[in-house]
Amino acid sequence: MASSSSSTVELEHQKTRMAITAESQAIDRISNLPEPLLGHILSFLTTKEAAATSTLSTKWRPLWTSVPFIDLYEKKSHFKPNPRPRCLFFSRKPNPHTKFSTIVNRVFDQRTTQLLLLSLQQGSCNSNHVKAWISFAIAGNVEEIELFFSMDDNIALPITLFTCKTLVVLKLHGCISIINVPSSVHLPLLKIADIMMGACFACVSHITTFLSGCPLLEEFSVNLRNLMPSGSVKISNPLLKKLCIKGRFCICDVTKLEIDTPFLLFLYIDANSILDYSVENVGNLVEARLGVSVENGPVDPVLNIFIGIREIRFMSLSYDEIWDFDKSCNLDLPEFCYLVRLELSHYYCYKSESLVKLLQKCPKLEVLIIHKVCSINSKV
8 A cells, every 4th residue: 555655656746847847947037138239139120020019018019119120021131131131122013102102101100218320221112101101210329220212202301310419320322312411411430421422412522511520430332423513522421441432434523532530441432524633641641443544635633632642552454544554644643652453454455565665653663453455565
């Protein structure tokens, strides 16, 4: 009897242990984490995935609205995907305005915390809706705004964008025409301004006005497309480290481009519509990539660039500069006394004398790279 009773007790203990084990396994340990930590975990998901967690339980229902990034994307996109996808992607469909705008507005309406990054990519949507979304983000102290549009109609930006005190990164690509720059721009924290791939200022003076209100700007990329009326552009931001300018095969009338940036490290210019250049006070410049020329004009503007950047270590040139060398056999090139790497791209046709002339001005050159050589008039 004693043995039978002992076996019964042991069996009960075993059942109890199994029940405790099963109960412990059923505990939702993730849900018991602090809400700030859960919000951080959700920030690595797309907005669609984060919103889907609201069906798990009442605790999870509001959590996705606290994620500081909005990420609604469409697989069909002409733009390269964001390496850290926290963006809005839309696709061009017969009538996407109502449906997509409703979804986006619903997402904005349910937000409960600061929106750190607003990125709208690829699509056709109502301009007024876009302005409203940008204004909402600015009111919430947004830090990054990225707009990528492939639309038939240009998007006008709200004036408040140019006086956002918290904005650190501004990227404008696609059909975005900056036509309403106020006379006073105040972007005290802006460090990166990327206005490329179709996006452009409408007026030459708008560029200077914009830059004057960005005291901490470190990177500036701009497309000189359809600038009216004519005038000069001066870039003299004291902390600028990277400058990219594109203005090839476009309608613009920049009479002179002046660069005076003491901390500039990287310079990229691809333009054949700028009439004159002045490059000064760039003693810290390390690398320059140039595709510049003045069509049917003197070579002096190109020479002005070379004089200004003569202390660089790495330089890349297109065929335009070499063609300009050929137009003036007596061109007095400066000596690139620190240049160790020279790269010549799209080098289809040149006189060997021009290359020799250039190499003679590079006493410390270690690496010479020539891409796409198609014809050479004589041996070097």
